[in-house]
Amino acid sequence: MVIAVLVLEVAGTCTIVIPTYNEENNVVNMAKAIRELHPDFHIMFMDDNSTDRSKQLIDELGDPLTEMVVRKPEERGLAASVFQGILECGTDYFMTVDCDFQHPLSTLKGMYEKMEAGADLVIGTRDDRTAMGFKRWAGSWLFTFFANMFLFWHGKPRSKDNMSGLIAGRTDVFVPVIKDNWDNLEMKGWKVLLDLLRWGPKDLKIEEEHYIFAKREIGESHISPNVVITTFHQCGMFGRFCARVYAGLKGIKYPYEK
Numbered sequence: 001m002v003i004a005v006l007v008l009e010v011a012g013t014c015t016i017v018i019p020t021y022n023e024e025n026n027v028v029n030m031a032k033a034i035r036e037l038h039p040d041f042h043i044m045f046m047d048d049n050s051t052d053r054s055k056q057l058i059d060e061l062g063d064p065l066t067e068m069v070v071r072k073p074e075e076r077g078l079a080a081s082v083f084q085g086i087l088e089c090g091t092d093y094f095m096t097v098d099c100d101f102q103h104p105l106s107t108l109k110g111m112y113e114k115m116e117a118g119a120d121l122v123i124g125t126r127d128d129r130t131a132m133g134f135k136r137w138a139g140s141w142l143f144t145f146f147a148n149m150f151l152f153w154h155g156k157p158r159s160k161d162n163m164s165g166l167i168a169g170r171t172d173v174f175v176p177v178i179k180d181n182w183d184n185l186e187m188k189g190w191k192v193l194l195d196l197l198r199w200g201p202k203d204l205k206i207e208e209e210h211y212i213f214a215k216r217e218i219g220e221s222h223i224s225p226n227v228v229i230t231t232f233h234q235c236g237m238f239g240r241f242c243a244r245v246y247a248g249l250k251g252i253k254y255p256y257e258k
């Protein structure tokens with residue numbers, strides 16, 4: 001009994017799920033920065049077989065509440081990594097954060113408090129996205145609009161920032177959503193939130209945590225035209241039509257294998 005209570009205390013109530021690919025310059029700083037702010041949070045790096053020293057560095061860190069899960073190469077995908085992390089974390093709440101410090105860690109406290117106050121989902125909402133540069137800012141705005149039309153059509157909750165990668169959620173709400181809709185989820189995609197809104201319950205209690213999006217400081221960006229294609233692909237028949245047109249313009253094979 002005493003052991004069970006101790007294990008529960010160590011496991012804490014929240015897991016920070018961090019998708020990674022070749023982030024050796026960021027992983028340790030990230031783990032240390034989260035640990036300093038939240039001594040009891042579990043940290044799960046969901047790594048897609050990085051070719052750098054990421055795994056070795058996290059193992060050397062020796063933090064019992066921090067682990068790096070190296071995923072099966074054939075299942076590679078940013079969204080797939082995050083969905084797997086949510087399924088496996090085992091805590092009451094999960095939060096998803098990028099590994100390049102673009103999501104300020106100072107937001108985690110407010111997000112956690114909103115979860116404790118009864119939210120099902122807290123969305124990190126970017127007030128000022130100009131750090132992305134004009135082209136990405138405009139693309140992001142257009143996609144948000146397009147995706148909200150799609151969610152509206154399906155009677156699902158919408159958000160000012162449905163492209164956000166900074167979110168917190170209840171595992172008891174979203175684990176069944178992920179399991180029941182596994183074949184519908186866009187595993188190669190980047191927009192986890194969009195799928196959680198699309199396939200989640202209509203009456204989600206959603207809160208927002210506002211933040212300013214920063215520039216990636218260290219390490220390489222992994223963004224590519226595939227992000228546009230997979231995001232369109234998530235948005236129903238018309239979205240798949242747009243994905244096909246865009247892929248054609250870029251000379252990329254579409255539809256691709258799931």
Ligand SMILES: Nc1nc2c(ncn2[C@@H]2O[C@H](COP(=O)(O)OP(=O)(O)OP(=O)(O)O)[C@@H](O)[C@H]2O)c(=O)[nH]1
Binds near residue numbers: 021022099100216222
């Ligand atoms: N597991 C996994 N993580 C990935 C993959 N591609 C990127 N990531 C991680 O996902 C997070 C977001 O990727 P970024 O390259 O920062 O994408 P972004 O923030 O849209 O682009 P930038 O603004 O240029 O940084 C980072 O933590 C990456 O390491 C992947 O294929 N698998």
Ligand SMILES: [Mg+2]
Binds near residue numbers: 098100102216
């Ligand atoms: Mg980034």
